[in-house]
Amino acid sequence: MLETNTWIQQYFDEATDAVLIFKEDDLVVSNQIAQDLEQELHLDPTYLVQVADASVKQKFSATDNCFNCAIRNSMQEISIPITLAKDMPHPLKYFMIYHVINADEHVFSLTLKNRGTIERMDQLAQQRQLNQYVNRAHEEERKKISADLHDSIAQGVxxxxxxxxxxxxxxxxxxxxxxxTQVIETQLNDTLAEVKGMALDIRPSVLDSFGLLPALRVLAKRLQENSGVTITVSGNASTEGLATDVQNVLYRIGQESINNALKHAAANEINLLLVAHNHFIILEIIDDGKGFDLSQHQGFNGHSLGLLNMNERVKALNGAFEIKSQAGAGTTVTAKFPVSFA
Incomplete structure (x- = not known):
């Protein structure tokens, strides 16, 4: 037991967060980094208690400032943003975690966590989650291609x-x-058409040979023939000097937006507008479909994953991505990239 207590004390002293434990308003014990902050910043622990006390009372004002009642009947831990050394050139931003250890005896801890570190950890967690969903989307696309090859192409051959x-x-x-021979020729022509369609979905050769605007026009023509929905492409953009990565992303955004409008929006008309200015290029996809409530598509689901993927692709190239939609009023998807044309 004595050895266990030694380990606990060592962990407490070597923790990278400042930890202070109080009984009533009196400091009982603090770890080394908390003591260093007290000395270097001339920090009075009572100030931290007052900040915590004010935050808790504000949070549980419905209890008529019954401090202990609020703690006993509600959550045992709250997070409080706090900035120390405000008068110094580089103020220190923390989250102060108020944690109740024993409500009856009013024993609690205050833990100072570096706000930047927490935000970086949150970003890493979000990025890991995003990677999982993007990988899932890629895997679903591979399954679709595999199924098409097996069920259609292979059967035709x-x-x-x-x-x-x-x-x-x-x-x-x-x-x-x-x-x-006529039957076989028909079967092979149908199979060839399907192979070409799959190739266009995966990577259109016209994008490499002629550029973004012609590729969008070819895409629009093919999808219009298949769906019967009017799809027009217009614009004045010359994309010869546009980076290949940006062209690829803009093409995928046009493709995904049109497909979304055809699958979900019941649109009668879809318009793509590609406009280039001296310092940026904009692609807008506007449909007259039924629209949707954006707040219902903030999470990860089958309909919103493609939108999320588009957003992340644009952000990765320092672009801006926006969706405007309202039930019954259609949808507008906009992608904007800073560019420099010679």
Whole structure:
């Protein structure tokens, strides 16, 4: 037991957060980093108690300032933003964690955690979560491609193979062979069209050969033919000097936005506008569909994951991404990138 107490004391003293333990308003014990802060900043622990006391009373004002009642009947821990050394060139920003150890005897701890460290940890946690969802989206896309290859492409090729085998049967006359060759040709043409469609979805060659605006026009024409929805592309942007990564992202945003409008918005018309200025380029996708409540799509779900992915891609290239939508009033997706054209 004595050895365990030694370990606990060592952990307490070596903690990277300043920890102070009070009974009533009197400081009972503090760890080394808390003592260092007291000395270097001439910090009075009573000041921290007063800040905590005011925050707790404000939080539980409905209890008529019954301090102990509030603590016993409500949460045992609250977080309080606090800035120390305000008069110094570099003020120190912390979160002060008020934690009740024994409410009956009014024993509590105050822990000072560096605000920047916490924010960085939160960012890392959010990034890990985002990576999980993006990886999931990529995996779903791979599954879709695999299913298309198996269910459509492979079946089409297999049917053609079976047709070729039937041609070699001895009882086929010239008319039967001619009919079979036409069937096989039709099957192979259908399969070829599907392969081309998949290739365009994955990576359109026109984007590499002719640039962003022609690629968007080809995309719009193909999706308009498939859906019957009017899709127009206009703009004055010359994207010859535009970075390849930015062109790729803008194309994917146009593709994702059109697909969302076709799948979810019941749109009759979709307009893409690509405009370049001296220092930035803007892509807007506007549909006249039923729109949606943005607040309902802040989390990660099947409909919002594509939007989230677009937002992250734009941010990674120092761009700005915005969605405006309202139930019954359509949706506008805007991506803006700072660029420098020669």
């Amino acid at each position: 297999y049917s053609a193979i079976m047709g070729v085998r039937r041609i070699n049967e001895d009882d086929n006359d010239e008319a039967a062979i001619h009919e079979l």
